[in-house]
Amino acid sequence: MAQLGSFALLLALACSAYCVVAGIIGIVSRRFFAVPLAETARRAGIVVFALVFLAAMILVVAAFENDFSIAYILHHSNRDLPAPYKFATLWSGQEGSLLFWALLLSAYGMVLRLRYKTDVRLFAYASVVVAAVQVFFLLLLTFAARPFAVTQGNTPADGNGLNPLLQYPEMVIHPPMLYLGYVGFTVPFAFALGALAMRDRGEQWIRITRRWTMVTWGFLTCGIFLGAHWAYSVLGWGGYWGWDPVENASLMPWLTGTAFLHSVMMQEKRGMLKMWNIWLVFATFWLAILGTFLTRSGIVSSVHAFAQSSIGDWFAWFLAITLLVFIFFFFKNKSQLRSEHKLESMVSRESSFLFNNLLFVLLCFTVLWGTWFPKISELVQGNKVTVGAPFYNRVAIPVALLLLILTAVGPLLAWRKTSIESLRRNFMWPAIGAIGVAVFLMITPQSWGSPFGLRPAQDISYFYSLTAVSLSVLVTLSVVSEFYRGGRVISKHTGQNIFASMVQLVHRNTRRYGGYIVHFGVVVVIIGFAGAAFNQEKENEMGYGDKMTIGPYTLVCRSYTDDDAPNYASEWAVLDVYKGGRQIATMTPERRFYKASRQTSTMPDIRSTLDEDLYLVFEGLNPDNGHPILKAHLNALVMWIWVGVWIMLIGTVLALIPNASAPERVAARARFLPVHAEPVVTGD
Amino acid sequence: MIWLISCLTLTVACLFYVFHLPERLFPGSPNMRAGYLRERKDAVYENLRDLNFEYKAGKLPDIDYMSLKSSLQDEAATLLAEIARAENSSKRGSRNTRL
Structure with missing residues (x-):
């Protein structure tokens, strides 16, 4: 298996090098053989994907079969490693991750070469560049970081683990x-x-x-x-x-x-x-x-x-x-x-x-x-x-x-130039909204929790938080106004309600409005970052029944225990969490000892809400009295970050959808457009 | 021995795919200059559509709209004239080649 993997990589290197050389000759030469030669270069580039894919699959199969005769598998896997992590072995170490790099590049290269009819000449140039980068990675995999290098001496019974x-x-x-x-x-x-x-x-x-x-x-x-x-x-x-x-x-x-x-x-x-x-x-x-x-x-x-x-x-x-x-x-x-x-x-x-x-x-x-x-x-x-x-x-x-x-x-500015009148017209309401929110956040009591009661003079981090939240509101309102204005124009022309018009608006220019949704996602992420100004942390040694208070939460240590799994041994604390005098959760921060690699790792327990995360870390036992040491963090608005990322990704996917075509009458008139006439399209 | 046969089979399959070409190959498209100008023309038309839409959305005062529209229309006119010139010269070029 290892030999076949190495050979596939060597052959892929030869094909990539051929793709570069034949591709350059095909581009530069004007002789009769230039076009067929360029075609063989394109095909060689496609073959690279098949070969690198074969090599990657051989490595994955070796991980699942516990083939420790391959040094890479010996160093990054073990028999008791769960199946998903065995698959992840492919990119968990130096050689494997470089192979994975080469695999992805060859996949991108293949897609590029299959779509060459869009612009044959430009795609031929691009194919040569991609192949040249591929040559570098395949040289690395063949000579410097060999994923199929064989284990020296006797093959051990088990690997070192991930x-x-x-x-x-x-x-x-x-x-x-x-x-x-x-x-x-x-x-x-x-x-x-x-x-x-x-x-x-x-x-x-x-x-x-x-x-x-x-x-x-x-x-x-x-x-x-x-x-x-x-x-x-x-x-x-x-x-x-x-x-x-x-x-x-x-x-x-x-x-x-x-x-x-x-x-x-x-x-x-x-x-x-x-x-x-x-x-x-x-x-x-x-x-x-x-x-x-x-x-x-x-x-x-x-x-x-x-x-x-x-x-x-x-x-x-x-x-x-x-x-x-x-x-x-x-x-x-x-x-x-x-x-x-x-x-x-x-x-x-x-x-x-x-x-x-x-x-x-x-x-x-x-x-x-x-x-x-x-x-x-x-x-x-x-x-x-x-x-x-x-x-x-x-x-x-x-x-x-x-x-x-x-x-x-x-988004509120026009291309080329924008007059002050135009700026005032577009910017006034979002600015008033943002200032209003800033004032509201400053005058509310701090007891309301984050992000209320922001006193910018109290701390520079509060000043940054207040500015970030206010500007986020400004961005949100300007995005909303863009959707509303655009929707209103379509609504006037089609008689649809404003929401249906907004959906149509997005369909007509997915890139632009998808981009606005990405901006909104960024705003939500920024609000999450702004929450850092309110973070708190505390560390305590906690015996049975001991209490620790952080923010509105009271933690009571109920017990601590340990367990043994095939891949790791673990110990954890069991803590009851109270808020407002009522028990709301039981949390179990954990510490693991991985047997194959003989390394320890913490597994914090996190209770997430939209307001804040209660984040508990079990730091181990005090060697003197055997009491668990607990560290608690109260992190404000962290969940906003992860929600914001989802919104950004939704916006990106939306921006990738092709625009809905313009109505037929518009397309027909646009074809006969005289030089000084304006194209009659209601969407942009 | 099995791995040697596998390697050999793999090599033959790769060589076959790379060098066994179909009889007719896809040709490229010539006349880069006219293509480039057409790209620019499409962009200017799109800018005009954008401008129109933003005006209708109430984002631009009349005076801004008129001045921006007129400069874009001038740009489109220049491009159309250039496209016509480029296409004429390429037609003349191909006629001369035939003669």
């Missing part, structure tokens, strides 16, 4: 989501580089990659928040985001990708920011590779960096080569990327996108700097200076608030 931190249901889906995001950005990059290389002035590459980018962005968003939820549910420190280098690695391409999703509209609508967009899409791809490099090179220390090895050099070279290739084509063909229009006014949709982009890039640069600073300081000064959450928060919070303002204002 890292305990990874033995959590979300870990079965978090890495695939994140990887689908990381890998997916290769496709827009391939089209961008292809369009640049073929000196294509048009926006065809943007039209082709629009959906790819949104799907990829959706996966990355989902992956990042699943990671945050995993950190919250497993790591036991009570938070969901710690500005850890590996978390940052996933955030950076997300930030540039989000900037690209916005700025690309300027190129589509106005033919502006062509150079900027091509750099953004390159930066997103490059940062995704950098993220993979950070996770596996061991260059930065992180709780998430599960794999460490010497493949960092390979990645460093790959990053350098891609940068050089991109710079070469950029300077060779940048004359094709001149903007067709200039910014006409600072108060326009264009300028709001421009500021939005600058803020995203500023935030990305801050995260990049903070992530690399410990390494840079070590190289320069000889000692590692740690960069903690306060550094990031100092920039991220104000930038996020400014982005919220732009999210509220942007």
Whole structure:
């Protein structure tokens, strides 16, 4: 089995290399054989998927069959590992996750090559770029990080087991989501580089990659928040985001990708920011590779960096080569990327996108700097200076608030220019609503719980929370007003009620209104983040019957006990939870000892409501008296974050649905449109 | 031995798929310049539709609407003229080639 897996990877490497070489000759040559050669290159690219898929399946089957003669299976699985985690073995270690990367890339590449009829030439260029990236990963898998390497000496009876931190249901889906995001950005990059290389002035590459980018962005968003939820549910420190280098690695391409999703509209609508967009899409791809490099090179220390090895050099070279290739084509063909229009006014949709982009890039640069600073300081000064959450928060919070303002204002601005009269007309009611909510939150008593009774002068975190909640209201009202105004126009024309009209409105421009729903999801997430200002925590040693109070909750220790399962032994505390004198729940925070890996792991117990999460961690027994030590966190509004992510994903899916076609009469008249006539369409 | 046969079969299957081409291959589309201009024209028409809709939704005062509409219409006119020129020159080019 291992030999067949290795051979499949070797053959895939040969096919990818052929796809690159034959693809380039097919593009460049004008001889009779160019077209058939390009076709064989396309087919070789498709074959790569079948071969890498075969290799991945062999590894999965080996995990299920407990084939410890394969070193990777020995190090990342064991006999008693539950079935879903055996499947997750594929991406749980260095070699397997690289194989998974290659698999996803080959799958994306296959879809790309099957849809080549859209624009044969551009797809041929993009196919070569994807194949070149594939060559790199297959070289790694064949020579540096071999998933089918054979165990040295006698084959042990059982494996070392999966890292305990990874033995959590979300870990079965978090890495695939994140990887689908990381890998997916290769496709827009391939089209961008292809369009640049073929000196294509048009926006065809943007039209082709629009959906790819949104799907990829959706996966990355989902992956990042699943990671945050995993950190919250497993790591036991009570938070969901710690500005850890590996978390940052996933955030950076997300930030540039989000900037690209916005700025690309300027190129589509106005033919502006062509150079900027091509750099953004390159930066997103490059940062995704950098993220993979950070996770596996061991260059930065992180709780998430599960794999460490010497493949960092390979990645460093790959990053350098891609940068050089991109710079070469950029300077060779940048004359094709001149903007067709200039910014006409600072108060326009264009300028709001421009500021939005600058803020995203500023935030990305801050995260990049903070992530690399410990390494840079070590190289320069000889000692590692740690960069903690306060550094990031100092920039991220104000930038996020400014982005919220732009999210509220942007949709209300017209393309090209907006007069003050227009701004006043569109912005007055949302602004009055936001100010009203801010005043209400300030005058309400603190006893009402979070987020009421916010006194901004009391603490800077309260000031940020109040601003975030008020701006969130502003965004929500501006989104609602967009739906209402649009719905009213359709309602006037069709006679439908306003809600049916709004549904029709969304159907007519799914991208725009799906985008507004994503904005609303972001607002809900931001309200969840704003809740952090109200968090509390307490730690106590608790014997039988001992009590601990945190916020409105009283915890009473009923007992503590232990158990033995095939995969792990566990001990936990049993606590009764009272609120307002009434018992509302029994909670059991747990601590596990995994037998195969001989590592311990905490399993916090979390009681979530829309207001707050009661988060309990069993920290073990006091060795002197045998009493359990309990840590309790009261985290405000955390559930809003997870709800907000769902809304963002629903908005993304909606934006991916094709627009409903315009009514027939409109299409017929549009065909005969004279130059100075206005297209008669009631939707945009 | 089995794995050797499997590897051989795999190689043959891959080579067959890659090099066994159908008789007629899908051709690409020429005239990039006209295609690019048509893309721009579609974008300008879409911008006009957007503008119209936003005006009807009450987001724009009359004066803004008229000025934006007139500049977009000028842009569309320029593009249509350029498309006509590009198509004429490509027709002339193909006629010369035939002669």
